Amino acid sequence: GKSKEETGRSLFVPKRLPTNIKKSAFDAVQSLTDAAKDLSKNVMDRNLGDDGTVSQWNSYIEVDFQSLWETEEQ
Incomplete structure (x- = not known):
C-alpha cells in the first residue's frame, strides 16, 4: 500500500460500491x-500548540480505513 506520506488525508473507497454506501x-x-x-x-x-501534529494524527485514521478496504478486496 501507499505510505502515510503519499496517502496524506485522502480517503479511498472502492469504486464498485454503490454511491449511497460510499457516501x-x-x-x-x-x-x-x-x-x-x-x-x-x-x-x-495545550501541550504543543502544533497544528501540524493534528493533521498528521488525523491522517493515521484515514490510512487505517484505506487498508481495511484493501484487505477486503484481496
Whole structure:
C-alpha cells in the first residue's frame, strides 16, 4: 500500500460500491476524523500548540480505513 506520506488525508473507497454506501462510509470516517481533530487539537493546543501534529494524527485514521478496504478486496 501507499505510505502515510503519499496517502496524506485522502480517503479511498472502492469504486464498485454503490454511491449511497460510499457516501455513508465517507460520512462515517469524516465524523470520526472531525471528532479526532477536535480532540487532538484540544490536546495539542495545550501541550504543543502544533497544528501540524493534528493533521498528521488525523491522517493515521484515514490510512487505517484505506487498508481495511484493501484487505477486503484481496
